[in-house]
Amino acid sequence: MYSLWKLRLTMAGTLALVMGASTLFVSVLLSVMGVFSILSMVAMVALFSVGQWLVAPYMIRAMYHVKEVPYEQSPKLHAMVEEVASSARVPKPKVMYSPIAAPNAFAYGSPLGGNRVCMTQGLLDNLNDGEIKAVLGHELGHLKHRDVQLMMFVSVIPAIFYWIGYSFFWSGMFSGGRGRNGGSTLAIGALAMLAYFVLNLLVLGLSRQRELYADRHGAQVVENGAAQLSTALTKLDAYGRGKRGTPPPAKGFRSMMIVDPVPGRDARTALAEGMSPRGLTLGERIRELFSTHPHTARRISALMYEK
16 A cells, blocks of 8 residues: 555656646646746746745744754764664764754755754654654655755746736736736636646645655664654644644745644644544545645554554
């Protein structure tokens, strides 16, 4: 059910769908509007997204009060990161810390600052050493698979269509939709918004698949990794969604977290369920379609298969 090859083929197929659908929508738009205007929009959004990627470490530092952990301040934490990095055969990233209470972890980086892995105070307070290593294995999996770069690239595509649709829709609205040009402008805006919706669903699906891939990596590079990561995910899902008072992350940063930090269910309910392997209800499946992360029960089912 969750075989490695099936997961890899699904990811490749989803990426192919993103590229194929975007090419189709671009071709249709180019046939009904000026080439220069759409190329200018594509260039503007692409440059903005690349610029955001380059400065993301500094934005994250400001948002979550992230700071680098000196070796002498926490040699044990550095030793765990080094151990997991050695097992994963990746260079040791910079070890970062955030004082926020919501337990979470994320890996990020840019050509300007290198790769980094960050753990929150809530994560360090609620997980034992084995669980922390499993989480580190997951995050280093993202770095090894270049998920930061991949998701930045594919996320640009729906953003381009969103801004095309936004611009043309409001241009048509201000013209009152009068005449042939006004109606065509509204039609282009509506088509671009439809493209944004479809492509965004595909990108979210790819993000969920990358999370399952990183889970598998964490299970493989840490001793008893599947069980350790399952327990860690249970705790992070329960405690993380039960915390309040933590500023919600920007939408573009949510996919970096090991669990989706947007509150959506009661912590006590999650712990009572134990997030055991089970099928998802119809409502959970629908909500999952619009999430950057798979439902925790699905992730634990995949990890149980890994055992």
